Amino acid sequence: MKSYSHDDLLAFRFDGLPNGHLRHAVFSRRGGVSVAPFDSLNLSMAVADERERVYANRRRAYGLFGRDTDTVVHAHLVHGATVARVTTAENGTWVHHVDGLITDQPGCVLTMSFADCAPILLYDPVHRAIGLGHAGWKGAVADLPGALVRAMQAQFGSDPAELLAAVGPCIGPCCYEVGEIVIDAVTAAFAQPDDLLRPMSDELRVTSDEFRAIGHRPTPLATRHSPPTTHRHFDLPEANRRNLLNAGVRHVELAEYCTACRTDLFFSHRAEKGRTGRFGVVLGL
Numbered sequence: 001m002k003s004y005s006h007d008d009l010l011a012f013r014f015d016g017l018p019n020g021h022l023r024h025a026v027f028s029r030r031g032g033v034s035v036a037p038f039d040s041l042n043l044s045m046a047v048a049d050e051r052e053r054v055y056a057n058r059r060r061a062y063g064l065f066g067r068d069t070d071t072v073v074h075a076h077l078v079h080g081a082t083v084a085r086v087t088t089a090e091n092g093t094w095v096h097h098v099d100g101l102i103t104d105q106p107g108c109v110l111t112m113s114f115a116d117c118a119p120i121l122l123y124d125p126v127h128r129a130i131g132l133g134h135a136g137w138k139g140a141v142a143d144l145p146g147a148l149v150r151a152m153q154a155q156f157g158s159d160p161a162e163l164l165a166a167v168g169p170c171i172g173p174c175c176y177e178v179g180e181i182v183i184d185a186v187t188a189a190f191a192q193p194d195d196l197l198r199p200m201s202d203e204l205r206v207t208s209d210e211f212r213a214i215g216h217r218p219t220p221l222a223t224r225h226s227p228p229t230t231h232r233h234f235d236l237p238e239a240n241r242r243n244l245l246n247a248g249v250r251h252v253e254l255a256e257y258c259t260a261c262r263t264d265l266f267f268s269h270r271a272e273k274g275r276t277g278r279f280g281v282v283l284g285l
C-alpha cells in the first residue's frame with residue numbers, strides 16, 4: 001500500500017490493484033473539516049459528528065473520483081455476510097443490511113466506512129467487476145470475504161484464481177484482545193484457529209491506559225498476577241486473508257497498518273473507546 005496526497009487529503013492505494021479501468025482509495029483520517037474526536041476526515045453519519053462537516057468531508061474525499069455523496073453507493077453495515085449486486089441506479093442510495101457490494105458497471109462507485117473492521121477489496125480484471133466488503137470478527141467468522149468471492153463467481157462468472165484482493169487497514173493482533181465469545185466463534189469457524197488466537201505476551205497484557213499511568217515498561221511477568229487464559233489476541237487481517245484463500249483467491253495484499261496503533265492515520269473504535277469517526281474506502285470502475 002502506497003500513500004499519496006491531494007491538497008490536504010492523505011490516501012492510500014494498494015500496489016496489487018491496477019490503476020486504470022479500476023480506481024480505488026483508502027482514505028486516512030487526515031484532510032477533513034471535522035473536529036475532535038472525529039478529526040478530521042470522518043465520512044460517517046452513524047457517529048455524532050455534525051452533518052455539514054461530514055458532507056464537506058465527503059465532497060473532498062469522493063471528489064477525488066469526481067463524485068459526491070449523491071453519486072456513490074453506500075451500505076448500511078450490519079456485521080453479517082450478505083452481499084448485494086448494485087448498479088448505477090443505486091448511486092446516491094444506502095443499501096441496507098449488507099456487508100458486501102459487487103458491481104460490473106462502470107460509473108457505479110462503491111464506498112464503505114471503517115474504524116477497526118477490515119475493508120475487503122476485490123477486482124476481477126478479466127470480467128471487469130469489483131467487490132467491496134466489511135469484515136470485523138463477526139464478518140470473518142461468517143466468512144463475508146468468501147461470500148463476496150462466491151457472489152462475483154455467480155453474478156459475473158469470476159474465476160477466484162484471477163481475482164486481485166486486498167485487505168485494508170484494520171485492528172491488528174497487536175491490539176485486538178478478545179474474550180471467550182470471539183475465541184469460541186473463531187475456534188468453530190476456522191480449521192487451524194490456534195495461530196489466529198495468539199496468547200497474550202506479558203507486555204501485551206498491559207493496557208495502554210495502564211502503560212500511560214505507570215509511564216514506563218510494565219513489571220515483569222513473575223511479579224504480576226496470572227493472565228486470564230480466556231483472553232487471546234485475534235489476528236483479524238490473517239483470518240480474512242484465509243477466508244479469501246479458502247474461496248480460491250491466490251493474490252491477496254494486506255495493508256501493513258494497525259488502525260489501533262496508528263490513530264494518527266486512521267480511526268479506531270477500540271483504541272479511542274468508541275469516541276471516533278470512520279475512514280472511507282472507495283472502489284469504482
Ligand SMILES: [Zn+2]
Pocket residue numbers: 171172173174175258259260261262
Ligand atoms: Zn496495533
